[in-house]
Amino acid sequence: MSVLVVGSIALDTVKTPVEEHADLLGGSASFAAVSASFFTSVNMVGIVGTDFPKEHVKFFSDHKINTEGLQVVEGKTFRWSGEYMWDMNSRETRSVALNVFEHFTPKLPASYTETPYILLANIAPSLQHHVLNQIKKPKFVIADTMDLWISTAVEDMLSLMKRVDMLILNDSEARQLTKQTSLIKAGYAILEQGPKYVAIKKGEHGCLLFGKGRFFSCPAYPLEEIKDPTGAGDTFAGGLAGYLASVDGGEVTFDKLRMAVVYGSVLASFNVESFSMDRLQTIKPADIEERYHLFRMMSQFESLK
């Protein structure tokens, strides 16, 4: 089954302690859609300016991402610039120019409105609501978010949580939203706000998945070197949603979601190995399977017979 992905599409300038690159393809929808496309067909929703390089649109199409919902409007594409500190975990935003993104009103093509799996990648919760309003009968809705929306649009966030099946957020956002220090308490507190499932991302420490009375702790795939963490969370969410849609055969269960979290982590581990989507451009489904099996071997308690 197919996945609808809505979010930002950006041109990023990224500085790390060793390198700097300008005007890279970025944005939550870009990373998430490309990641999901390894598993299933993707309907993309987003906005770019007339300056958006055609090669990026071709890249989406090469990944069989449906760009019918990609609005191209007069003006400049959303631009973001950030710098990673020496530990590659903390990041400072250097500049943001919303440009055409400022007046984005997602309008879904008729062909999108019956997409069963919905990934509301990181954008303002009001826009996430707006997209949801146009979907006829979603089967499973996942929302990603960020600290900015918890600070500035918490009411929209709280009402959104009652409409989604799963919320994805990182550890500091989970603490910010619930005022709980313990991530275990935070996860269960979020479940009480509406979603049936919550994934709390912990960066280099992996991810925690919560369901009613269920829990799964997924480590991070061990990488010796991280070139650029930008988009890791979006790639995770995209891989998760794409995998889930691909194994569709009835209800979404905790066991399916657990595997989806692992596949999302695998995709994210590839993504941070180079800038922008450079690494995702080179991998094949067999690479994903190989890393999944290595990852499983490294994470099991007892030897596989």
Add this chain to the structure above:
Amino acid sequence: MSVLVVGSIALDTVKTPVEEHADLLGGSASFAAVSASFFTSVNMVGIVGTDFPKEHVKFFSDHKINTEGLQVVEGKTFRWSGEYMWDMNSRETRSVALNVFEHFTPKLPASYTETPYILLANIAPSLQHHVLNQIKKPKFVIADTMDLWISTAVEDMLSLMKRVDMLILNDSEARQLTKQTSLIKAGYAILEQGPKYVAIKKGEHGCLLFGKGRFFSCPAYPLEEIKDPTGAGDTFAGGLAGYLASVDGGEVTFDKLRMAVVYGSVLASFNVESFSMDRLQTIKPADIEERYHLFRMMSQFESLK
């Protein structure tokens, strides 16, 4: 097979955001020995003053811990006082009184010198060396350490690393010792300094185990509430060493160590549920097995059939 445990024995005063307790049984050898005793017989080495409550010695004996190597000397027992911040992760030492511990020279009873498994719990590396010198033919030697020794006794640390099979340390200590930001790089860098195995503890994020070309990522057992983290690392090391000694049947392998890391984590998860060793006093082997199986269920990628 049995385990020799050497380390500190202390009376702790611990303050958390909600409680404060004075003169609790503590110290690296106490936590480690009690934890190991759930799996095998333990030979304890340490020093206390004449003020050390007899009930604590009885507690050790009740756990079938051999206290022949426990020196009782005129004076006061080592005292430590610390305070945990609101997140229960960061800690400030409020006071340290070494007392009789200041002139501790571990002297092993003759009956200890052929103990096959050695856990050098956290004390000065010069004392860890001193204990090792008295062991005839150790089968497997594990050393735990702390940031203080990496700052003040790095030469002793480096020479110790060439004499041990396994080093245990926490994430910030691994970074401090290797000057590597990436814990994955840090783990492999430590292997090049001598030990065949390294365990990097990450507190609430679990533990990473490294061997030559092998890697295991163990999550933390999810606890909603942590009452007192004091001794979690020592309890982990003790459980690990005890389990390892208990499954002895030939060489120590990576697969056995992986299980040992999980059992160490399980023991540590019990320990932080109350102050001092209060929780360890109440658990039975069946509780450990039950939590191990729950933990395994929560950590596997695919459903167990």
